[in-house]
Amino acid sequence: MRMLKSLVSEKYLLDEDLSSMTPDSEIFTKRRSHFQSQMLPNSIAFLFSSSPKTRSRDVFYPFRQDSDFFYLTGIEEPLSILVIEPEQCFLYLEPSDPEKEIWEGPKLELSRAEHFHGISKAKSRKDFFPKDISLLLSNRDVLYLRQKGTRDHFEEKILTEINLLSQRARSGKERSPHTIISPNTILHPMRLIKSSEEKSLLEENLAITRDAHLSLLQKTQPGMFEYELEAIIEYEFRKQNSYAAYPSIVASGKNACILHYTKNNRKIEKGDLILVDAGAEKLCMCTDITRTFPAGEKFSSIQKEVYEAVLESQKKAIRKCTVGSNMDDVHKEAVLSLIESLISFGILKGNPIDHWERSQETEQTKDAKKIKDISYKRYFMHRTGHWLGMDVHDVGSYYNMKKPLSLQNGMVCTVEPGLYFSPLDETIPREFRGIGVRIEDDVWIQDRNPIVLSQEIPKEVSDIEKIREESFEHISKP
Numbered sequence: 001m002r003m004l005k006s007l008v009s010e011k012y013l014l015d016e017d018l019s020s021m022t023p024d025s026e027i028f029t030k031r032r033s034h035f036q037s038q039m040l041p042n043s044i045a046f047l048f049s050s051s052p053k054t055r056s057r058d059v060f061y062p063f064r065q066d067s068d069f070f071y072l073t074g075i076e077e078p079l080s081i082l083v084i085e086p087e088q089c090f091l092y093l094e095p096s097d098p099e100k101e102i103w104e105g106p107k108l109e110l111s112r113a114e115h116f117h118g119i120s121k122a123k124s125r126k127d128f129f130p131k132d133i134s135l136l137l138s139n140r141d142v143l144y145l146r147q148k149g150t151r152d153h154f155e156e157k158i159l160t161e162i163n164l165l166s167q168r169a170r171s172g173k174e175r176s177p178h179t180i181i182s183p184n185t186i187l188h189p190m191r192l193i194k195s196s197e198e199k200s201l202l203e204e205n206l207a208i209t210r211d212a213h214l215s216l217l218q219k220t221q222p223g224m225f226e227y228e229l230e231a232i233i234e235y236e237f238r239k240q241n242s243y244a245a246y247p248s249i250v251a252s253g254k255n256a257c258i259l260h261y262t263k264n265n266r267k268i269e270k271g272d273l274i275l276v277d278a279g280a281e282k283l284c285m286c287t288d289i290t291r292t293f294p295a296g297e298k299f300s301s302i303q304k305e306v307y308e309a310v311l312e313s314q315k316k317a318i319r320k321c322t323v324g325s326n327m328d329d330v331h332k333e334a335v336l337s338l339i340e341s342l343i344s345f346g347i348l349k350g351n352p353i354d355h356w357e358r359s360q361e362t363e364q365t366k367d368a369k370k371i372k373d374i375s376y377k378r379y380f381m382h383r384t385g386h387w388l389g390m391d392v393h394d395v396g397s398y399y400n401m402k403k404p405l406s407l408q409n410g411m412v413c414t415v416e417p418g419l420y421f422s423p424l425d426e427t428i429p430r431e432f433r434g435i436g437v438r439i440e441d442d443v444w445i446q447d448r449n450p451i452v453l454s455q456e457i458p459k460e461v462s463d464i465e466k467i468r469e470e471s472f473e474h475i476s477k478p
């Protein structure tokens with residue numbers, strides 16, 4: 001059995017991803033020391049990895065590490081605990097079990113974890129409860145603990161321990177933490193500003209996403225089902241050792257008006273537009289891209305008008321993604337441009353600024369629903385963008401003391417305006433009904449010219465039509 005164990009351990013090392021983001025790379029050490037530097041005196045932080053999630057009966061979903069845990073460790077093991085004190089860090093890991101490893105493969109070994117920079121000790125997870133926990137908490141003033149996280153039962157157990165400790169504290173010999181703070185207060189502002197390593201990883205993942213979207217432009221033919229397109233995307237993701245960062249949306253025809261459409265089971269028809277919202281994720285870094293293209297060789301003239309309106313709005317909004325601006329400015333820029341187009345289509349009347357101001361004034365009032373029915377919100381009902389990073393809707397706040405947070409170098413956001421004309425909306429000209437367009441890019445914010453990290457994924461009408469035409473030529477030739 002010992003031989004078996006050494007064999008699997010060796011395999012673990014060989015299988016390891018060759019990326020620069022292995023757990024022993026300095027990126028994670030730097031992040032942990034940054035976290036430590038912001039901890040209050042005499043505090044301790046517990047961060048839990050994700051646990052396996054049941055899909056049905058004894059089958060699990062593919063494991064996805066908790067983003068905060070991965071951010072600080074680079075470790076993909078389930079059921080692990082990271083303990084951070086202001087001066088040292090240690091890990092609790094699932095102990096190796098050769099019997100279990102026959103079924104599940106090798107685990108990260110305790111001895112190996114101890115080689116990671118700045119990890120002073122790795123212990124068996126079984127020591128955490130009930131043995132070590134009271135020792136770790138005793139005489140501590142502040143505990144950093146995420147509540148309502150992914151490992152609720154752990155958090156409950158810790159709270160119980162604190163209660164027990166405070167009962168014992170009455171004897172005067174010990175005391176329990178008097179304050180519990182969410183580690184998010186330190187971690188999420190850190191995660192909001194991306195490093196050059198994170199930028200490179202985003203670019204790597206966007207190259208995979210680009211290949212998937214290009215492959216779709218080349219291979220889609222009317223008569224295919226939406227799920228076949230989903231398979232083309234996910235083939236490209238998996239071929240390059242990545243996963244879909246979220247369930248891919250492949251919405252043809254009027255399905256494009258359903259914002260979170262994921263059934264992906266309709267047969268694509270010749271005159272359809274197809275909206276595809278899909279992004280690759282690798283090493284817990286998400287991408288989020290939407291493209292809309294014709295099922296045939298070209299956009300129809302009305303589809304093109306709507307598409308160009310969304311594209312113009314998107315380009316204007318991207319230009320706003322500069323330091324000192326904020327996400328409200330980006331949204332306003334996109335909305336004003338869309339309203340202008342809606343007026344030119346004869347769908348809205350009046351002038352853009354009035355529409356914008358009225359929608360702002362009424363946002364919090366009881367008239368909100370009524371106004372929504374007559375304003376641009378009937379055709380563009382979501383925000384223009386969100387933070388992007390280790391979570392697709394990444395952490396970090398958008399406001400600080402009710403004021404929009406100023407954009408800073410190294411923030412990453414999506415810019416994704418859209419127009420959606422319900423097939424059932426009898427108040428708009430018939431030719432618009434059932435058209436849905438969204439264009440979404442991932443943008444690196446910097447001083448003057450924001451970088452569109454996904455700029456290699458075609459979005460100009462002429463570029464899209466060129467690839468679509470070539471794909472039909474390819475089909476007709478033997």
Ligand SMILES: [Mn+2]
Binds near residue numbers: 288440
């Ligand atoms: Mn998005």
